[in-house]
Amino acid sequence: MKNKIIYLSCFILLSLTSFSQSISSSPYSLYGVGSLYESDFDILPSIGSSGMALPSTTFINNLNPASLAYLPLNHFMFDIGGKAIATTYQSGSRTENRNNFQFSHMAFAFPVTKNSGFSVALRPYSSAAFKISNLKLPITNSQEYYYLTAVGSGGLNNFDFSYGYRFGKKFSAGVSGSVLFGNTVDERNFLITNTLTTISKKTNYNGLRATLGAQYKIDSTFTVASTVKLPAQIKASKVQSVETIADEVTTTVETDVASDVDDYYMPLEIGVGISKRFKNNLNMTFDYEKSLWNNTSQSELYGDFVNQDRFALGFTYSSKKNVRKYWDRIQYAMGANFDNGYLEVDGKRISNAAISIGLSLPIENTFSTLNISYSYGQKGRISDNLIKENYHKISLNLSLDGIWFVKRKFE
Template sequence: MENKYAFLSCLILMYLNSFSQSISSSPYSLYGLGSLYDSDFGSIPAISSSGIALPSDDFINNLNPASLGYLPQNHFMFDIGGKAIGTTFQSSSKSEKRNNFQFSHIAFAFPVTKKSGFSVSLRPYSSASFKISNLKLPVENSSEYYTLDAIGAGGLNNFDFSYGYKINKKLSVGVSAVLLFGTTTDDRNYTVANSITAISKKTNYNGLRATLGIQYKIDSTFTIATTFKAPTRINASKVQSVQTVANEVITTVESDIASDTEDYYMPLEIGFGISKRFKNNLNLSFDYEKSFWNSTNQSELYGDFVNQDRFALGFTFMNKKNVRNYWDRIQFGTGFNFDTGYLEVDGKRVNNGAVSFGISLPIENTFSAVNIAYSYGQNGKIGDGLIKENYHKVSLNLSLDGIWFVRRKIE
């Protein structure tokens, strides 16, 4: 037991040390607060991040706080995970490969009463990590062009407290209070003819957001669910330095000037999910989510925010012939998702699609498991000023289950 706690402590320390590092290396993380990050718990990555209607009866479901109403009594659940991502970026003229690894989340949950549960989690919300060289862009209202060189890092973290309550055998509700906070750095050089303008900016963000979730069991095999993420404002402040270089003469325009900047607005997001079990072995989950970015009235110099649609379909299978047989308790999962994206660059959508496969390996005779998932996906496309990303992603989640306040029958 002491070895388990020592191992767990090492994982937590490694996670906290790496949490501030950037995760995404996508050039699309140049926009807004960076690329949104999918840090799902348990076996959810294997089913392509579907599961709004799944209860937290044997794992922590981070997609719907209402699921916490189904936490088993006297069980304390802990989940920690990481991802390894290999990406190939392709444009019409060249390609580039990048690899990175990052711990993605840490969470724990436990029942408060027979009908309610509570969870706390820390995970990335977005990641801005990009490097762009010699990008040629048109000067507005002119036939001339300028060259952009940019490098950025940082992003937002998501620290949430969730509570779920089971009103009766069929209906459960839940709420999450989410603190979003983080820092981004952005260094850009604009070259026009023989003149260079260098802007170095560090921006701090913080804000609060609420999520409401509902799950309703139509019968023992069929559940429907919905989530509502409230629109909110993310407060921003920046420290900026500006220099110009012309004819080898360097002029400092600003030096570490602190000021407020435009706040960032999170949209209303509505999700709907279903879960259907067939013959106690095969389970289907389907999610649809709509994010109303248009109503935030935000835009970027190089693109616009547009309404986003996301579809996810997943299947899990477990033999369950003999619960005492280890091989019969192994769970297999697969899924597919498609996302229209929330960015439109020069009138072209940056969408994403992925397929996933995974396995859940039980540990001892508890709900503890090692969850391994692989997914392959594509983001964007070649041409029309866009870049295509082909990525391979391996997710590793360790889900631990401990039993509290139960007297041992055999000492």
């Protein structure tokens, strides 16, 4: 059983990783550096991506660096994940289906002392994969319209280092340093009356960001937590080519011209969370996060960045009646999340809501688990040229936990 689960999960994850360039496909990734990417570890996708107050006693908790202070001694943890997403896009009477396979993350963590732990993780931060055809848009301060056709790819990657330290038995604090890097490539065609303008560009980004976190155990069953993601400036530069076609005459305006562009600003994000365990092996998690996008003073040609509120709720349950029985050691999970969106297009928010369920399957004779989750969600709306996304997502995370530097007692 143990070997079968390991072989099956490794095969699926390697298959998903091979499709890592076919990352999230969404028309809303047209904005900024693309759609922000969810890449939560272990069982977190099953509980609505909540869990800021959970300690890293059995898994790597990427939501709060303070959780690393609870890593058990001599344990080395490794987590890798992938996703399969089926999305239906609706706009008026038009419907389109797309499927994507995505690499989610790769991370490892280990204790430094009995009161501290360290982790390293690589994951996508954003995805700018989109394809838009003949979108009718108004010309500013005019009664006229133009038509946009756009194709894009790329996004930003997040390589972070995290450290958590525990002060006594109840309080822990942590810090993460993230290196953000990557590029986006897109080609946009603007048709105004009988003139077609084509702009092809590649934009490179790089920058640093810090996250602070804390956890406090009120008692053995109740923990509160908070995180602060500091604002950051992501440097940007581009290489661009422009040409126009009018009356069947092609004119090259510029070719591979390098220049600086407006930097991308990441907002101050403040989060709070709780974790409550009940007597019947039921655990509840709840997170709230506020992202102050208004303070970045950013805007897009097609929309504006606005402050975002995010709510996440999750439950896990395991019977543990008989630890020798495999099915009694399985953990069941469910959750939901909602955010009102950080984009506003034509005065309308691009909100997102999702529900999820999942299982944490232990791998026999180890501390490792295979985590499977399914979620259904909706993003956007059908009105005034906006697009509604209905998506089904299956996440697969393999969490390996090995014991190092311990002498064998029996040969």
